[in-house]
Amino acid sequence: MTVSRRDLFRTIGAAPVAAIAGTAAASGKRTAPPDALGLLYDATVCIGCKACVAACTAANGLQPDTAMSGGIWQMPEDLNPQTKNIIQLYRSPDGAESSFMKRQCMQCVDPACASACPFSALTKGKFGIVEWEPSRCIGCRFCEISCPFDVPRFEWAKFNPKIVKCELCRHRLPDGLQPACTEVCPVGAVIFGTRAELLREAHRRIDANPGKYYQDRIYGEHDLGGTQVVYLSHVPFAKLGLPEVGTESRAHYGEKVHGVIYKGMIVPVVAYAGLAFLMRRRFKVHDEEVQRGGHEEQL
Amino acid sequence: MSTIAERLVLAGATRRDFLLFCGKLMVAAPFGLAITEAMTPEAVAQIVGATRRPSVIWLHMQDCTGCTETLLRTSQPDLATLLFDVISLDYHETVMAASGHDAELALHDAMTANDGKYILVVEGSIPTKDAGIYLKIAGRKGTELLQEVASHAAAVVAIGSCSSWGGIPSSGPNPTGAVSADALIKDKPVVNLPGCPPNPYILLATVLEYAATGKLPALDAFGRPKFAFDRVIHDHCPRRPHFDAGRFAKEFGDDGHRQGWCLYRLGCKGPVTHASCSTRHFNEIVDAWPIGIGHPCFGCAEKAVGYSLPLFSLAPINKATPPAMYPPVETSRGIVEGAAAGTAGVIGGILLGAGYVAARKFDAAPFEPPSEPPGDGGSAS
Numbered sequence: 001m002t003v004s005r006r007d008l009f010r011t012i013g014a015a016p017v018a019a020i021a022g023t024a025a026a027s028g029k030r031t032a033p034p035d036a037l038g039l040l041y042d043a044t045v046c047i048g049c050k051a052c053v054a055a056c057t058a059a060n061g062l063q064p065d066t067a068m069s070g071g072i073w074q075m076p077e078d079l080n081p082q083t084k085n086i087i088q089l090y091r092s093p094d095g096a097e098s099s100f101m102k103r104q105c106m107q108c109v110d111p112a113c114a115s116a117c118p119f120s121a122l123t124k125g126k127f128g129i130v131e132w133e134p135s136r137c138i139g140c141r142f143c144e145i146s147c148p149f150d151v152p153r154f155e156w157a158k159f160n161p162k163i164v165k166c167e168l169c170r171h172r173l174p175d176g177l178q179p180a181c182t183e184v185c186p187v188g189a190v191i192f193g194t195r196a197e198l199l200r201e202a203h204r205r206i207d208a209n210p211g212k213y214y215q216d217r218i219y220g221e222h223d224l225g226g227t228q229v230v231y232l233s234h235v236p237f238a239k240l241g242l243p244e245v246g247t248e249s250r251a252h253y254g255e256k257v258h259g260v261i262y263k264g265m266i267v268p269v270v271a272y273a274g275l276a277f278l279m280r281r282r283f284k285v286h287d288e289e290v291q292r293g294g295h296e297e298q299l
Numbered sequence: 300m301s302t303i304a305e306r307l308v309l310a311g312a313t314r315r316d317f318l319l320f321c322g323k324l325m326v327a328a329p330f331g332l333a334i335t336e337a338m339t340p341e342a343v344a345q346i347v348g349a350t351r352r353p354s355v356i357w358l359h360m361q362d363c364t365g366c367t368e369t370l371l372r373t374s375q376p377d378l379a380t381l382l383f384d385v386i387s388l389d390y391h392e393t394v395m396a397a398s399g400h401d402a403e404l405a406l407h408d409a410m411t412a413n414d415g416k417y418i419l420v421v422e423g424s425i426p427t428k429d430a431g432i433y434l435k436i437a438g439r440k441g442t443e444l445l446q447e448v449a450s451h452a453a454a455v456v457a458i459g460s461c462s463s464w465g466g467i468p469s470s471g472p473n474p475t476g477a478v479s480a481d482a483l484i485k486d487k488p489v490v491n492l493p494g495c496p497p498n499p500y501i502l503l504a505t506v507l508e509y510a511a512t513g514k515l516p517a518l519d520a521f522g523r524p525k526f527a528f529d530r531v532i533h534d535h536c537p538r539r540p541h542f543d544a545g546r547f548a549k550e551f552g553d554d555g556h557r558q559g560w561c562l563y564r565l566g567c568k569g570p571v572t573h574a575s576c577s578t579r580h581f582n583e584i585v586d587a588w589p590i591g592i593g594h595p596c597f598g599c600a601e602k603a604v605g606y607s608l609p610l611f612s613l614a615p616i617n618k619a620t621p622p623a624m625y626p627p628v629e630t631s632r633g634i635v636e637g638a639a640a641g642t643a644g645v646i647g648g649i650l651l652g653a654g655y656v657a658a659r660k661f662d663a664a665p666f667e668p669p670s671e672p673p674g675d676g677g678s679a680s
Contacts, residue, residue, distance in 0.1 A: 054621055071616060086626070088625060089628070
């Protein structure tokens with residue numbers, strides 16, 4: 001898909017209209033589509049072999065990040081433009097408690113990145129996968145800033161930079177393949193399926209092992225408006241870097257604030273009118289000073 | 300011509316010996332071969348037993364006879380069984396009893412008896428410089444001999460690195476203009492089995508596959524059978540966990556070396572060498588292969604690695620995989636990459652320069668008292 005000049009202007013022109021009309025739409029809570037696909041990562045099962053990290057890099061045509069190891073190992077410190085999927089380790093200071101953590105895009109039900117993206121380069125696509133369309137991206141990196149999970153990464157070092165994030169191996173799905181990470185996982189710590197199936201399976205595990213999982217809760221079932229990648233863990237989710245900030249999605253919250261500001265265009269009109277009034281008065285004072293032969297050069 | 304089973308019965312081989320041999324074959328060729336796809340040694344024995352003994356003619360070119368030596372080291376079956384009952388080795392300069400005219404007659408007879416059906420095994424590279432005069436057998440040049448015997452063969456197997464890609468004789472300065480067998484034989488299928496030497500069971504599996512099914516095993520872009528050469532040694536190295544954990548021997552005989560740590564820092568070429576040594580050791584002795592006895596792999600099976608890269612130089616890692624270490628959940632953000640830092644520096648520099656020029660202009664403006672020299676405003680502020 002390419003964006004013509006005409007499309008661009010149309011998008012710009014439509015923005016204020018959408019802002020006025022869109023407040024009603026934003027107030028409704030988004031839900032996952034019935035065929036939403038996702039992952040279930042069970043931190044109690046993961047053995048930290050990082051087969052998923054290597055397979056992800058290969059399946060997505062990325063160069064392994066070997067900068068930290070002098071070219072010997074694929075050794076990313078964090079998600080980065082060469083790493084869409086990473087295994088990290090949490091260990092409590094006394095060493096008594098530890099857990100692996102797999103990080104990749106959470107495929108939010110109501111993604112903040114898509115809401116923040118000014119040109120809809122990031123959208124909720126087929127199967128609810130958050131897709132990135134390069135031809136629409138202007139490189140503003142609002143997605144990077146808005147993501148509550150700190151996932152999208154911008155290729156700062158490239159001449160023609162891209163936004164890099166997991167798209168649930170959507171290029172593999174038409175061939176009947178599952179995402180590379182779930183395909184290679186030797187212990188089934190991360191499994192692939194529809195969101196409904198995965199939630200059912202997670203609930204089954206919780207019911208079968210009462211007290212094993214943190215708060216007997218699935219992270220992502222309701223958190224931040226729900227995510228399609230969901231987590232089970234024996235340590236507090238916050239320790240694994242999953243923010244505990246309620247069930248409202250960032251996109252919903254942001255659009256609510258925008259809804260107030262732009263409702264009926266009253267606030268912008270009043271603000272612009274005030275500014276215009278101030279400027280007019282200032283010009284008037286200035287003109288009078290010039291007429292009196294004042295100190296124009298000192299302005 | 301009799302089948303392998305009939306010959307083995309005549310020779311008094313036990314069923315157990317034969318099953319052991321078939322088990323070895325299955326280890327040598329776990330997949331990618333029709334004859335070893337069956338799940339049990341018994342099933343493989345059925346197929347191999349019913350196969351007619353393939354006629355093999357073995358030619359020596361510029362070689363060290365190391366590949367022959369490796370064939371002599373097979374013990375399941377032992378050499379006599381192998382030569383007389385499993386294959387029919389009709390001409391081999393090292394192991395045959397005949398010499399002189401008798402030997403040449405044997406070659407002629409073998410070629411006529413099995414015209415178009417025998418398998419030609421070539422050991423050693425072929426000299427081509429100065430019209431190929433650097434190798435002569437029975438008055439004929441190596442190039443002529445090879446062309447003649449190959450033209451009547453069903454298939455050609457190049458055993459060893461020399462005949463597969465040139466090997467030692469072809470390494471610089473290559474005084475004899477040594478080339479591989481497939482550089483000269485264009486009208487016959489050529490299977491390359493590089494290695495110095497290769498594992499003999501790879502040769503046996505290839506030859507038996509051809510005899511049993513009439514087809515050569517699947518080959519890669521360099522003519523090597525995929526069943527033995529599809530992965531690098533590093534992929535299945537017994538010392539791989541030490542590599543992943545960062546435990547390297549730093550010099551021969553140090554603590555790490557004594558404890559069997561990874562030999563990468565000593566120049567191991569395992570990460571760039573396609574061969575199956577790490578899973579199929581030699582002479583049916585566990586750990587009988589270079590890395591197993593504590594010496595880094597030197598890449599004998601890989602063109603442009605063996606006899607080309609310095610023995611103790613670091614090999615490039617083409618397929619970097621994760622180490623056995625983990626980044627913490629909380630990581631510091633903001634690793635500044637070179638280009639980004641450069642761009643920021645350039646922009647910052649432009650702003651600084653613009654600021655300086657602007658300051659100079661302001662200073663040069665005539666609202667200063669005329670007694671001060673223009674352009675020297677820095678001292679005034």
